[in-house]
Amino acid sequence: MRYSTFNQNQVNPLHEPMFFGNPVNVARYDQQKHAIFEKLIEKQISFFWRPEEVDVSRDRVDFQGLTDSEKHIFISNLKYQTLLDSVQGRSPNVAFLPIVSIPELETWIETWSFFETIHSRSYTHILRNLFTDPSEVFEDIVINTEIQKRANDISKYYDDLIFYTQLAQTLGEGEWEIDGVKHVVNLRELKKRLFLCMNSVNALEAIRFYVSFACTFAFAERDLMEGNSKIIRLIARDENLHLVSTQQILNLWQYGKDDPEMQEIAEELRDEARNIFMSAVAQEKEWAHYLFRNGSMIGLNEEMLCQYVEYIANMRMEALGFDAPFEQRSNPLPWMNKYLVSDNVQVAPQEAEITSYLVGQIDSEVSVADLGDFEL
Amino acid sequence: MADSYKVTVNGQHQLTVEPSEQTTLLEVMEQAGLKPHYHCRNGFCGACRVQLIQGEVSYLTDPLAFIRPGDCLACCCTPISDVEIKQ
Ligand SMILES: [Fe+2]
Ligand SMILES: [Fe+2]
Numbered sequence: 420m421r422y423s424t425f426n427q428n429q430v431n432p433l434h435e436p437m438f439f440g441n442p443v444n445v446a447r448y449d450q451q452k453h454a455i456f457e458k459l460i461e462k463q464i465s466f467f468w469r470p471e472e473v474d475v476s477r478d479r480v481d482f483q484g485l486t487d488s489e490k491h492i493f494i495s496n497l498k499y500q501t502l503l504d505s506v507q508g509r510s511p512n513v514a515f516l517p518i519v520s521i522p523e524l525e526t527w528i529e530t531w532s533f534f535e536t537i538h539s540r541s542y543t544h545i546l547r548n549l550f551t552d553p554s555e556v557f558e559d560i561v562i563n564t565e566i567q568k569r570a571n572d573i574s575k576y577y578d579d580l581i582f583y584t585q586l587a588q589t590l591g592e593g594e595w596e597i598d599g600v601k602h603v604v605n606l607r608e609l610k611k612r613l614f615l616c617m618n619s620v621n622a623l624e625a626i627r628f629y630v631s632f633a634c635t636f637a638f639a640e641r642d643l644m645e646g647n648s649k650i651i652r653l654i655a656r657d658e659n660l661h662l663v664s665t666q667q668i669l670n671l672w673q674y675g676k677d678d679p680e681m682q683e684i685a686e687e688l689r690d691e692a693r694n695i696f697m698s699a700v701a702q703e704k705e706w707a708h709y710l711f712r713n714g715s716m717i718g719l720n721e722e723m724l725c726q727y728v729e730y731i732a733n734m735r736m737e738a739l740g741f742d743a744p745f746e747q748r749s750n751p752l753p754w755m756n757k758y759l760v761s762d763n764v765q766v767a768p769q770e771a772e773i774t775s776y777l778v779g780q781i782d783s784e785v786s787v788a789d790l791g792d793f794e795l
Numbered sequence: 796m797a798d799s800y801k802v803t804v805n806g807q808h809q810l811t812v813e814p815s816e817q818t819t820l821l822e823v824m825e826q827a828g829l830k831p832h833y834h835c836r837n838g839f840c841g842a843c844r845v846q847l848i849q850g851e852v853s854y855l856t857d858p859l860a861f862i863r864p865g866d867c868l869a870c871c872c873t874p875i876s877d878v879e880i881k882q
Contacts, residue, residue, distance in 0.1 A: 458859055462839060659840040663860045666841065670861040734832060738841050740863060749830065759834040759842075 850878030
C-alpha cells in the first residue's frame, strides 16, 4: 500500500476510518465524517498569533535580577519546552499524514503542527532577548541528560510508528529483516503502534508542559518575566486544543465510533496506554526535582509542583475513562487558573491592562527622534 | 416561565438556577462558594468535566472537548431541568 499524494481511486471519505484507510485525495470539507476536526481547525486558526507581537524587552532586566536557582528553573523550562515543540512541530505531520484517511483530520494535523512551529519560534524570540547569543542554551538541549531522558520517551513511539509505516508502504506486509532485526509488518501491528503513539502524544499535550507553565506563571505572580508569561499563556491555550484533539481521537476509537479494530486494540492495550501516561507523570515529577535541585523559587516548591502534576493527571486520565490514580482532588495552585482562562488572552491589544501584549509593529523603545522626518 | 431549577452537587449542596439567566453550571457552583475545576471556560479544554447523574443540560457554546456518556462540561452548559452533578 504505497502512499499517493493524490489517490486516483474514487473513495467516499465518509466511509473511511480516521487512519489506515485510503489516502485522502480531494481536500473537501463540505461533508465530514468527524465534524469535530473542522471545528478544531477553525478554533485554532482563530487563535493565530505571532511571537514578535509580544514585547519581551522588559524581561531582560527581570532576568538579570533572578537568583541563580531561579535562572536555572527558567532556562531549563525553556529548554524542555523547546524540545517538546521541536518534536511536535514535525512529528504529527511525518507520522500521521502518510496514514490519515479523512480530509478534515488531515488538515487538523497540519494546522496543529503548524502552531507548534509558532511555539518553537517564540522560544527563539524569548531567548534572543535574554542573551546576545542564545546558542549555548539551544546546544545544551541535545546534551543535557535530563532532557535526553524525556526526548527518548517522547520520540520513540513516533519513530516506531514512522518506521513501520515506511516498511508497510515500501515492502508491504510480511516479515522483514532490517539491519539484523526482524520486523513483523501487518495492519494489526501498524494499528497497535498508532494507538500507542497517540497515547504518548496525548500524555505529552496533557501534562508535559504543566510543570513549566506553573513556574512561568509563578514568576508572573511576582510581576516578573511578564513578556514570557504572555507568550506562554498563548501557548497554553493552543496546547489545550491539541489535547482535546488527541482525547477526541482516543475516545472515538474507544467508543467504536470509527474503526472497530481500533476499539479492540484500545481494549487490548488499555494497560499499556495507562502505563504510558503514568510514566509521563513520573518523569514530570523527576523534572520538578531537577528544577529545584539548586533551591526553590518564591511561591513554588517541588512538592507543590508534584501535587499539581497529580491534580492535572487525574483530570486528564478521567477524560479517557481511566480511574483517577491520585488522591490530589483539589487544585494546589489555584492561581494557575487565571492564566489558563482563554478569555484573558483574547482581550483586544489596545486595552490598558495588557499594554505589553501585541505592541504591534512599533518597538516600545522607539523615540520620536528615531522616526526622523516622519510627519506625526 | 418555568420555576427555578434545582442543582444538586456531590449529593450535598442544593443550588438553584433561574432559567432565564442562562447561568452556566460552573458559575452556579462558583456563586455558591464551591471550587469547581476549570481552565479555558470556553468548552475546548475539558477541565470542567462533571458527571451528570440526573437531569438535562443545554450547551450555550458548542463544546470541542469529547463529552463521554454520563458527563457534561460545566463551563458551557446550563441546566434545562433539575440536575444532579458530581465532581
Ligand atoms: Fe506547542
Ligand atoms: Fe501541542
